[in-house]
Amino acid sequence: MEFLTSRSTVVALAVIGGVLSVAAVLARRRGGEHWARRLDWAGYAFMGVSMFFFIAAGLRGGAA
Numbered sequence: 713m714e715f716l717t718s719r720s721t722v723v724a725l726a727v728i729g730g731v732l733s734v735a736a737v738l739a740r741r742r743g744g745e746h747w748a749r750r751l752d753w754a755g756y757a758f759m760g761v762s763m764f765f766f767i768a769a770g771l772r773g774g775a776a
Contacts, residue, residue: 722766729758 732755740748 718769722762722769725758725762725765729755729760729762731755732758 732751736748736751736755739751
């Protein structure tokens with residue numbers, strides 16, 4: 713559990729989510745609506761997991 717709530721893991725998940733969200737915007741501009749929707753979901757999932765681990769670290773008393 714310590715690894716999942718570590719600062720580097722939380723930041724890495726958030727950055728991956730942000731990159732996927734940018735990729736979704738670029739895919740939407742090129743007309744790939746289907747892929748853009750999938751990338752949006754994946755980006756939000758990574759950012760959501762990152763927020764969950766951040767909150768879990770705070771409730772545990774660890775510094776995320």
